[in-house]
Amino acid sequence: MESATESNKWVNTIDSKSPDAIAKAQRIIANNIYCTLSTCSVDGIPWASPVFFAYDDNLNIYWSSAIASNHSQNIYQNNGRLAVAIFNSSVLEGTGEGLYFYGTASELGPERTPQVMQLLLHRTGKQLIRTPEDYLNESPRRIYQFQPQSAWVTGDRLPVGSPNRLVDTKIQINVADLQLAFHNQN
Numbered sequence: 096m097e098s099a100t101e102s103n104k105w106v107n108t109i110d111s112k113s114p115d116a117i118a119k120a121q122r123i124i125a126n127n128i129y130c131t132l133s134t135c136s137v138d139g140i141p142w143a144s145p146v147f148f149a150y151d152d153n154l155n156i157y158w159s160s161a162i163a164s165n166h167s168q169n170i171y172q173n174n175g176r177l178a179v180a181i182f183n184s185s186v187l188e189g190t191g192e193g194l195y196f197y198g199t200a201s202e203l204g205p206e207r208t209p210q211v212m213q214l215l216l217h218r219t220g221k222q223l224i225r226t227p228e229d230y231l232n233e234s235p236r237r238i239y240q241f242q243p244q245s246a247w248v249t250g251d252r253l254p255v256g257s258p259n260r261l262v263d264t265k266i267q268i269n270v271a272d273l274q275l276a277f278h279n280q281n
Contacts, residue, residue: 105250105253105262105263105264105265106247106264106265106266106267107250107251107264107265107266107267108266108267110250110266111266111267111268111269111272112268112269112272113266116248116250116266116268117268117272117273117276118276119192119248119249120194120246120248120268120273120276121273121276121277121280123181123182123183123192123193123194123248124150124154124181124194126183127181127182127183128147128148128218129145129146129147129148129181130145130146130148130156130158130179130180130181131143131144131145131146131179131180131181131182132144132145132146132158132166132177132178132179132200132241133177133178133179133180134165134166134169134170134173134176134177135169135173135176136165136168136169136172136173137172137173142165142166142169144160144164144165144166146158146160146166147215147218147219148181148218149211149214149215149217149218150214151214152274152277152278153274153277154243154270154273154274154277155240155241155242155243156179156196156240156241156243157203157211157214157215157238157239157240157241158215158238158239159215159230159236159237159238159239160236160237160239161235161236162235162236162237163235167237167239170200170201170202170239171202174199175199175200175201176199177197177198177199177200177241178195178196178197179195179196179198179241179243180193180194180195180196181193181194181195182194189252189261191249192248192249193248193249194246194247194248194249195246195247195248195265196241196243196244196245196246196247197243197244197245198241198242198243198244198245199241199242199244200239200240200241200242201239201240202237202238202239202240203230203237203238203239203240205227205231207240208227208230208231208238209227211238211240212225212227212230212238215238243270244270245267245270246267246268246269246270246273247265247266247267247268248265248266248268249263249264249265249266250263250264250265250266251264252264
């Protein structure tokens, strides 16, 4: 375990089980309804997509998208590898907090589509008239599921050099610890 330094790319692993870091991650995911999906084509061309999302107690993240969209095609063609960032873009510079994930995504199977649709609809806070057929069979849209494998949350800003310049750090947190916190919350 080590504190955030230039040599470890400013990643703090000492606080990986800190209740404050876990609580911060929970707060970020609960208080934001959009995340940014970062995908890459097989040719190495990056693509970032903001999407409305819902999540479950296992920390799976769900969204709906067109099958033909760049990020959906990148998921199909790149073994589902994906990075996700969740943050509030309306705060002042230097005060932002982010939650970062790396993991895999896939198209949701038809047997789970109705259940996950309810998560998404509940998260909107609106009454929308949609059915599972809107995401199955011949529909051009699907629901996707992301399963995190690694997680980080924004850490302290550290002064570096002379004159001191602030550098953002991240705290690496264990996905299983974060999942347990969500299970205990409900």
